[in-house]
Amino acid sequence: MPLEQDGTRIVLSGHCSVEEAEPLLDALRATPDAVVDVTGAAWLHTAVLQVLMAAAPALRGRLEGLVPATCLAVLPVAEAG
Amino acid sequence: MTNTLLAQFIPEARELLEHAGSGLLALEKSQSAEALDDIFRAVHTLKGTSGLFDIAPLTNLVHAAEDLLVEVRAGKLTLEPEIVDGLLDSLDLVGHWIDALESRAVLPDDAEAAMAGRVVTLRGWLDAGGAAASADPVASQAAPDWLGALPEAARQAAYLAGAPLVAWSYEPDESCFFRGDDPAHLVAQAPGLLGLRVLPRGPVPPLEAYDPVLSWLRFEALCAAPVEALSEHLRYASDQVHLSPVTPEDLIVLAGPEDEAEMFGDFGVRARALVATGARAELEAAAAALLSIIGPATRQAAALRWIAALAATADAGALLRLVSAIDGAEPGPAPAAPQNTPAVAAPSPASAGAESALRQRAEAILAAQAEMLAVPAEAGLDAGRLEAARTVVQRCLPHLAPARAEALNAALARPVDAATLLALLRPADDAELAAEPTGPSTAVLRPAPKADPKAAVPAAVPPAAESPEGRDGKLTGAGPARMLRVDQAKVDTLMNFAAELVVAKNGLAYLAGRVEQVSGSRQLGREIKEQYAVIDRIAQSLQVGVMAIRMMPVSQVFQRFPRLVRDTMRKLGKEVELVIQGEDTEADKNVLESLADPLIHMVRNALDHGIETPAERLAAGKPGRGTLRLSARQENDNVIIEVADDGKGIDPEVVREKALRVGLITPDQAAQMAPDEIVNLVFAPGFSTKEQVSDLSGRGVGMDVVRNAVRKAGGDVWLASRLGQGSCVTVQLPLTMAVTRIVTVEASGQQYGVAMDAVAETVKVPRSQIHRIKQRETFVLRDAVIPLVRLADSLGLAPASGTPPDEAAVMVARIGRERVGIVVDGFRERMEVIVRPLDGLLAGLVGFSGTALLGDGRVLLVLNLPDLV
Numbered sequence: 001m002p003l004e005q006d007g008t009r010i011v012l013s014g015h016c017s018v019e020e021a022e023p024l025l026d027a028l029r030a031t032p033d034a035v036v037d038v039t040g041a042a043w044l045h046t047a048v049l050q051v052l053m054a055a056a057p058a059l060r061g062r063l064e065g066l067v068p069a070t071c072l073a074v075l076p077v078a079e080a081g
Numbered sequence: 082m083t084n085t086l087l088a089q090f091i092p093e094a095r096e097l098l099e100h101a102g103s104g105l106l107a108l109e110k111s112q113s114a115e116a117l118d119d120i121f122r123a124v125h126t127l128k129g130t131s132g133l134f135d136i137a138p139l140t141n142l143v144h145a146a147e148d149l150l151v152e153v154r155a156g157k158l159t160l161e162p163e164i165v166d167g168l169l170d171s172l173d174l175v176g177h178w179i180d181a182l183e184s185r186a187v188l189p190d191d192a193e194a195a196m197a198g199r200v201v202t203l204r205g206w207l208d209a210g211g212a213a214a215s216a217d218p219v220a221s222q223a224a225p226d227w228l229g230a231l232p233e234a235a236r237q238a239a240y241l242a243g244a245p246l247v248a249w250s251y252e253p254d255e256s257c258f259f260r261g262d263d264p265a266h267l268v269a270q271a272p273g274l275l276g277l278r279v280l281p282r283g284p285v286p287p288l289e290a291y292d293p294v295l296s297w298l299r300f301e302a303l304c305a306a307p308v309e310a311l312s313e314h315l316r317y318a319s320d321q322v323h324l325s326p327v328t329p330e331d332l333i334v335l336a337g338p339e340d341e342a343e344m345f346g347d348f349g350v351r352a353r354a355l356v357a358t359g360a361r362a363e364l365e366a367a368a369a370a371l372l373s374i375i376g377p378a379t380r381q382a383a384a385l386r387w388i389a390a391l392a393a394t395a396d397a398g399a400l401l402r403l404v405s406a407i408d409g410a411e412p413g414p415a416p417a418a419p420q421n422t423p424a425v426a427a428p429s430p431a432s433a434g435a436e437s438a439l440r441q442r443a444e445a446i447l448a449a450q451a452e453m454l455a456v457p458a459e460a461g462l463d464a465g466r467l468e469a470a471r472t473v474v475q476r477c478l479p480h481l482a483p484a485r486a487e488a489l490n491a492a493l494a495r496p497v498d499a500a501t502l503l504a505l506l507r508p509a510d511d512a513e514l515a516a517e518p519t520g521p522s523t524a525v526l527r528p529a530p531k532a533d534p535k536a537a538v539p540a541a542v543p544p545a546a547e548s549p550e551g552r553d554g555k556l557t558g559a560g561p562a563r564m565l566r567v568d569q570a571k572v573d574t575l576m577n578f579a580a581e582l583v584v585a586k587n588g589l590a591y592l593a594g595r596v597e598q599v600s601g602s603r604q605l606g607r608e609i610k611e612q613y614a615v616i617d618r619i620a621q622s623l624q625v626g627v628m629a630i631r632m633m634p635v636s637q638v639f640q641r642f643p644r645l646v647r648d649t650m651r652k653l654g655k656e657v658e659l660v661i662q663g664e665d666t667e668a669d670k671n672v673l674e675s676l677a678d679p680l681i682h683m684v685r686n687a688l689d690h691g692i693e694t695p696a697e698r699l700a701a702g703k704p705g706r707g708t709l710r711l712s713a714r715q716e717n718d719n720v721i722i723e724v725a726d727d728g729k730g731i732d733p734e735v736v737r738e739k740a741l742r743v744g745l746i747t748p749d750q751a752a753q754m755a756p757d758e759i760v761n762l763v764f765a766p767g768f769s770t771k772e773q774v775s776d777l778s779g780r781g782v783g784m785d786v787v788r789n790a791v792r793k794a795g796g797d798v799w800l801a802s803r804l805g806q807g808s809c810v811t812v813q814l815p816l817t818m819a820v821t822r823i824v825t826v827e828a829s830g831q832q833y834g835v836a837m838d839a840v841a842e843t844v845k846v847p848r849s850q851i852h853r854i855k856q857r858e859t860f861v862l863r864d865a866v867i868p869l870v871r872l873a874d875s876l877g878l879a880p881a882s883g884t885p886p887d888e889a890a891v892m893v894a895r896i897g898r899e900r901v902g903i904v905v906d907g908f909r910e911r912m913e914v915i916v917r918p919l920d921g922l923l924a925g926l927v928g929f930s931g932t933a934l935l936g937d938g939r940v941l942l943v944l945n946l947p948d949l950v
Contacts, residue, residue, distance in 0.1 A: 018258050018263070018294070021293035021294065022293045022294070024293075025288075025291060025293045028288070029288055029289070043266070044265075045263050045265070045266075046253070046258070046262075046263050046264045046265040046266070046296065046298065047258050047293055047294065047296070049265055049298075050293070050296070050297065050298060051291070051293050053279075053281075053285070053298075054285050054286070054288060054291050055288055055291075065269055066269065066274060066277050067265045067266075067268050067269040067274075067277060067279070068265065068269075070277045070278065070279050071265065071279045071298075
């Protein structure tokens with residue numbers, strides 16, 4: 001599963017398609033203090049990027065590539081651990 | 082065709098092309114805004130739909146045509162005949178491409194080149210007309226004003242990469258996810274991507290109201306790649322992308338507050354000296370040193386960073402401009418490269434104008450909303466109305482003055498009632514109107530839906546919020562008539578089944594007869610006959626219904642003629658008025674299709690050789706402008722189409738002479754023929770040759786081809802002409818070809834079918850009245866001598882055994898314009914059948930037009946009488 005939630009930790013991994021946007025949005029709505037871990041994510045669909053930009057949760061890990069990096073540049077970085 | 086979307090696109094595109102073409106002709110005749118709107122809508126829709134497919138040349142060409150039409154619509158360009166020619170030619174080319182798409186699913190190889198030529202021509206008029214910058218995504222040359230907002234490091238990297246550079250913005254439309262687009266992926270894969278900025282197109286909705294499947298991003302990107310490569314990469318999103326080629330100089334955009342420190346002057350002096358001596362490394366070091374002691378956000382700091390980055394590679398001129406930017410030797414907000422960066426530090430007048438125009442529109446929309454809210458409404462409607470207004474206001478926010486947008490946005494964040502919202506919309510609105518003298522007129526442009534509370538439902542909102550050339554084509558293009566677009570093959574299949582049902586039900590009549598014979602039960606036979614009557618009625622209704630589907634108005638064929646006449650006319654320098662009558666007359670689609678080519682032939686002939694030049698006409702005492710009349714009407718089961726001109730007509734003497742010389746007729750025959758018959762000799766095969774065309778004013782060109790085509794469709798064609806007054810070609814065609822009424826005849830114990838259309842009458846002729854004249858048997862019918870043919874002989878059958886009857890059964894048939902008596906052994910029943918053409922081994926068989934299946938399962942051969950006589 002590209003999207004998994006464990007408490008306040010939401011893990012995106014692999015290739016996240018447009019299908020993940022809605023569950024991610026639901027998860028972020030339900031957990032306002034969530035930390036999104038993108039360490040294992042290879043690619044995030046635009047819709048997923050948009051959700052992250054709109055909700056602006058703390059991020060763990062950075063994505064490769066200019067486009068996702070630019071999109072998510074303003075998001076706060078979660079402390080390690 | 083495997084691509085169903087493309088299969089749908091092709092007929093739609095053809096229809097749109099036809100709309101546009103006929104609209105152009107109408108427009109040329111009378112400048113009507115309505116016609117222009119129609120054309121524009123057709124072209125706009127075509128452009129939009131074509132974007133779905135990998136046919137960039139087509140899209141680009143249509144785009145160019147659309148741009149031209151925009152200018153015409155705006156009144157900036159007058160529609161000269163040459164421009165109409167150019168547009169029509171372009172539409173033709175597109176039509177040609179559509180044909181190619183249909184057969185091969187790709188555009189022809191030369192499409193790109195052909196497109197480029199046409200686009201240059203179209204754009205040439207655009208420029209000549211003094212039009213504003215074109216809307217082509219590639220054509221605009223000014224650097225976009227957002228360039229400076231890209232990260233400085235990215236711009237410096239691009240500067241070092243050098244030309245070709247392209248700055249492009251991409252606003253994926255809201256519903257792009259539904260089409261499976263991933264805009265970020267598209268951007269990430271762009272060739273030579275160096276710099277990127279991603280920003281929301283408008284305010285991002287709060288998380289509670291957030292819709293994850295709508296796209297709201299705008300991408301601004303900088304690529305070191307040729308424009309062609311990018312437009313190829315972005316071809317599927319070409320309508321959402323704006324490409325601008327930029328020069329490296331465009332990238333040097335310096336922004337930030339001024340630093341008034343004096344040390345910049347010293348730096349300037351030193352830096353100029355370093356540039357002059359080529360000491361680039363020291364220049365870089367000096368810039369770096371200065372950078373370390375000043376604030377990084379200032380404009381000077383930005384210039385220093387550029388110097389540091391470019392010192393090793395850039396040319397001296399660029400560096401000197403940067404130095405000037407630092408020590409203020411040149412005033413102005415963007416002194417680094419004034420000639421190249423006009424639009425950055427301060428918005429250029431053009432973009433400011435566009436902004437204020439948008440702002441005015443947004444305010445006008447708000448005013449309309451206020452007016453709408455002021456109308457009292459029922460409580461039930463109020464909530465929806467308020468919601469709609471909120472949506473509209475929200476959409477307008479990005480285009481409003483920042484302060485006002487902020488106030489409105491804050492208000493919208495709280496739940497408001499109509500009165501509050503109204504109050505919010507009003508005062509600023511008034512202030513705006515007072516501040517901007519053009520305000521009131523824009524408010525009039527978009528009148529509020531005053532008396533109609535229904536207009537407040539959200540569905541009514543998007544058109545108002547959209548740009549004026551938005552989707553209006555789609556909205557108004559769909560008329561109230563509900564049409565189905567069905568593959569013709571499906572209707573044909575249905576038609577075949579209906580026809581087979583008509584034939585199969587004939588079997589019941591046989592059955593009834595057999596029941597009476599075999600079981601002797603008349604009661605049962607009668608009941609079967611009653612059932613037969615019911616099925617017969619239904620089957621006929623079904624057949625009529627299916628045939629009605631296939632019926633098309635003749636206008637389908639006629640509509641191409643205004644164009645043909647206009648083009649031919651312009652080429653020949655003649656003046657012709659085309660009059661079309663009875664275009665509502667309907668006929669079977671196949672019949673009409675078989676008619677199309679012969680008609681074109683005839684119209685061309687009439688224009689080319691019938692109608693004289695204006696000078697000749699005036700000399701002959703006729704009005705200078707000739708008339709070509711195309712008319713259609715229905716007569717019984719036939720469609721009659723006439724092509725009549727008021728030209729010089731055909732001289733029977735010339736035709737007679739020619740026919741004699743070619744050996745078509747003998748002098749004896751010539752002496753007996755009436756002038757009317759003689760002019761009809763132009764239809765005879767072998768009458769016309771190239772040489773005679775000129776002699777004979779070319780009236781014979783391919784007329785035998787015309788006659789063959791018409792006869793093949795079961796019709797006939799003839800010509801009437803009066804010398805000096807014009808000629809008229811009449812084509813007669815059956816309304817439908819699907820079901821043929823035949824009569825079966827017997828010869829030597831065999832049954833054959835004969836199409837009823839060909840049978841004039843049937844008579845019994847006593848043997849004593851059959852006379853032999855020379856080689857032929859003849860008989861006299863109502864004072865006319867009619868030649869006789871024995872069917873058994875023609876078919877090579879053995880004569881019937883037994884003594885010949887006292888009376889011969891004679892079927893009088895019309896063959897062309899002659900009558901021939903055909904002697905048969907007897908007549909059998911009449912019926913409706915589907916005549917299937919002979920194929921396979923039998924295809925070459927002479928004498929038969931096809932076969933038909935009878936109700937009892939036998940196969941009947943249907944005779945083709947002209948072959949036998």
